[in-house]
Amino acid sequence: MSKYQLAEINIAKMKGLTINDPIMKEFVDNLDLINGIAEQSEGFVWRFKDENNNATSFNPYNDEQVIVNISVWESIETLENYMYNTLHAGFLKRRREWFYRYGKVYTAMWWIPSGQFPTLEEAVAQLDYLEKHGASPLVFDFKTKYPRSE
Numbered sequence: 416m417s418k419y420q421l422a423e424i425n426i427a428k429m430k431g432l433t434i435n436d437p438i439m440k441e442f443v444d445n446l447d448l449i450n451g452i453a454e455q456s457e458g459f460v461w462r463f464k465d466e467n468n469n470a471t472s473f474n475p476y477n478d479e480q481v482i483v484n485i486s487v488w489e490s491i492e493t494l495e496n497y498m499y500n501t502l503h504a505g506f507l508k509r510r511r512e513w514f515y516r517y518g519k520v521y522t523a524m525w526w527i528p529s530g531q532f533p534t535l536e537e538a539v540a541q542l543d544y545l546e547k548h549g550a551s552p553l554v555f556d557f558k559t560k561y562p563r564s565e
Contacts, residue, residue, distance in 0.1 A: 419563040420460055420529050421488045424538040425522040427514040429480045434471045442513045445506065446471070452501050453486065458493020461532050462486040475539045485538045491524065491560055520546040525554040526563045 431439040446469050453459055463485035465472050471482050488494040497503060523542040527533065533541070541554045550559035 417489065417563065418529055419526040421491055421494060421524055421563070422485070422527045422533045422538065422541075423488065423494060423522065423524045424483065424485045424533075424542050426476070426481055426483050426517065426542065427510070427521065428478075428517055429482060430513055430515060431480070433479050434482065439513055442506070443471075449503055449506060452503060453497055456493065456497040456501065458489035459497065460487040460489060463533075463535065463538070473535055475535055483535070483538075485533060485535065487527070487532055490563075494524075495557075520556070522556055523554050524556065524560075526561075 429436070429439055431437070433439075434443060450462065450464075450469060453462065463470050463473075463483075470484055473483055474481070475483060486494075488497075498507060520542060523538075523545040525541050545554045545556065550556055550561070552561045552564075555561045
C-alpha cells in the first residue's frame with residue numbers, strides 16, 4: 416500500500432436555480448447510480464457526502480447553483496479509469512445539458528497521506544490555491560499531473 420492517495424475536488428455551476436430545478440432532474444435521478452459505480456470502482460477510497468448519500472446540500476461558495484464533489488482515490492489512473500471508462504463517461508460528455516462552462520478552475524487534485532480525508536474547507540482551499548498559483552506538486556489538474564512521491 417502506498418503512503419499517499421489522491422484527493423480531488425470538482426465544482427460545477429448548474430443551469431437550474433437549485434438542485435431541484437426540473438432541468439436537473441435526469442442528473443439528480445442518476446446521482447446514486449453514478450456514485451455507486453464510483454464506490455465499486457477499483458482504486459476508490461472515499462467520497463464526501465451527507466445523509467442523503469451525496470454532496471449537493473453543501474454550499475461552500477454561497478451560491479445555490481454551485482455544487483461540489485470531493486473524493487479520494489488510490490491513484491490518478493484509478494480516478495481516470497472511473498471517469499472515462501464507466502457509465503460516468505456518458506454523463507461527463509453530456510455535462511453541458513446541466514452545467515454552465517465554469518469560467519475558472521473547477522477541478523483540483525493533490526496527494527494526501529493514506530488514511531486521511533480532506534474536509535470541505537481544505538478541498539475548497541486547494542481549488543482556490545490552484546486558481547491563484549497554477550499547477551505544482553502541491554495541487555494540480557488533469558492537464559498538468561504530478562506523480563506522488565513515496
